[in-house]
Amino acid sequence: MGLKQYFAKRAIILFGVLMATLLLTILLVGSNMDAILKKGIAIQVRAEIVENKKIVSGFASTDELNQYISDQIGKRAKVLGLDEPWYSPNRIGLAIYKILILDFGHSTFLTSDSGSTAVGDIILEKLPRTILLFTTATVIISIIGIFVGAISGSKIGSKTDKITSSFAIISSSFPVWWVGLLMIFAFAFWYAIFPARATPTIPPTDPGYIGALLYHMTLPIITIVMIGFGTWAYLVRNFMAGIMQEDFIFVKKTIGIKRKKIIFGSALRNAAPPIVTILALSLSGSLGGAIITEAVFDWPGMGRLYFEAITLMDLPVIIGATYVLTVFFLVSIFVSDLLYGYLDPRIRTG
């Protein structure tokens, strides 16, 4: 199989996966969505009648009025396509088509800060904030992790290695959000250095906003990096450990090339393919934010949007966010496939 064919096949598979995810989400939330929409229509119709006394006086009996109300509800439901059950292929097909052309529709309850109810606007507003916190944290984690991991992997069994490995194992058993709670306790309550809530109180138009935002970000970033980099270092260490035993490293050592140059030049470059894959996956994963960590720090990003949408059962938002996140995830899988092929010659030559 040629490389191009391989990638074409991967792309088709990933697209199929995307469709399957979308279908699953719609299947999961569809029945609730209809119930909520119908309730909304009924409330709307009743409110109109209460406001407009003329309609009421035009009816002879309450039966007639009720008949009118149910007619109105039925009409409006038909406009929205609610007369068909949610599982009818027509409606599911239409929903998927709309999402594919990036028409996410309007949210039921949530709005963006500027007041827009378009799901696209809401997501576009939350995404940069998540990138600011989680993607930055991921970048820091990977830089520290690669550096520490390369050093400890170059000398298995050394003190650095033992400390890194045990730190990695221990830190991975602590839930990040719990450490976040502790950090808030320690640095927002015990020593009041940082604010407990990660959202700045001053409006975004204020010139000091960026400074305030960075200040509010410090605590969550420290927490995420502290818990995250151990795992990274451990992974890189394991890749490096294998490569450091290869013959070409021994040769370089014997001809007297400096240790630093061997570790960060030759060895790390050879360990690059799996590291790049993990980097791509964790960068795209960071776009989803972290639902629980954001809840702890009160960070208004994608994670909190997701959680709010789920608790309010704001289905267009749930579907839109799932779609966006899955797209990012699949694209990063695809990109890491591409990079792997580029970095590892064994895949290129098949």
Next chain:
Amino acid sequence: MDYTDIKSSFRKNKIGLVGIGILACLIIASIITASIIPVDTYQQWNNPASWTELPKSAQPIWINWISEKKMPEHQILEAPQTILKKGSSESIVIQRFQVNYDSDYFPGEFLLNYKSTYSGSPVLQISIVRPDNITLELLSSSLPYSEQKTYYTDKIFSTNESIRKNLKLQLDKFPYQIESTNAKEIIFADKNNQVLKGNYEFIITVHGTDMIDSKLILGGKVFGLAGTDELRRDLAIGLLWGTPVALFIGVIVAIGSVVSGLVFGVYAGYKGGRTDESMMRLNDVIYALPALPFLIILSVTTSNSIFLMIGFLMIFGWVGVAKVSRSMALQIKTRQFVDAAKTMGQKDSKIIFRHIIPQIMPYALASIAISVPAAITTEAGLSFLGLGDPTYPTWGQILHDAKSHGAAARGLWWWIMPPGIMIAITGLAFVFIGNSLESTVNPKLRR
């Protein structure tokens, strides 16, 4: 490599043994919990009515052992000395509560909780004898009149207005000046208006009935081994009962997902061709699903039953194992003994379960141990978001309550630290066991 080898090399692995040790402690703790603490107290966890006698946000009792100043201990005195005097006209019941008060601070409010069966109109008197033998009459009040025999229950709080007035009239009993106007601060005051330590005796006298049962609750700031939360719940009970629940969730999810992943992967690998292809695509779909959001959607739309959650966690847990065991099966199926079994005409299922899976078993055991912590943390995370099963309180739910009452910002550390430490310790035990199992069964990682 057979199992005796694994056992002997595992025994040499110190970290693994530490893991086994921690796990053993947790299991012993669960057994003791299940046999000593009644299940009923645990099931009443989310029922505020069953926790009214405990203090609000009290620190753990061991704080007093390490700090210089002693904080008042929350005391629930239930079995007083009871003397029944039957006279010709009326009977008198006297109940005495002995309290050794040695805290450096004044107690919180106290309350008397009593039940009585009587007819007529009995008179209830509360008096207190201080360590310096001053006797204070706190209250003398009659119970509501009733002609028939009636059952009556009530509470008397130390903030009661008549108690305050009665004490004001008795201030001259003290040889020194009392500044406070607060009942508890007058009762427990010494000459510097600090706390007078020593034995106090609360005496409850009831004229006109022969049946009274009372309970004295002396409010304090420390209680139990883990303190209490804002909703007055004894955190020790929640933490202890959380242990068997967490172990159950972790182990069941890990076994369920690893076993199903193993069978799925091995079958795909052994069958090969189209079967393999389509099974692996299914694997891809589940791998691409954002797990946490889907878990949240599932628990919001279906129900928050813990057994359903266990099922959902399994659905997202088997994918990685399936990938690895497929590639292992691809290697093993080319071995001669599999060919031999095939030529002998054995069924596929028999080959898979008798010849291939036993070869992968050590790896499976290691992955079971490693995936336990993930299951426990995910459940804790979902519970932390408030999606837990209220009938089975878990560590995550304790943390959820802590978060929603702002425990971190208010400094209620005994509400936040212990549940997280328990999660981490349980996770560590399995990570230790899993890592050392993996390094014994996987020669690549052995050095």
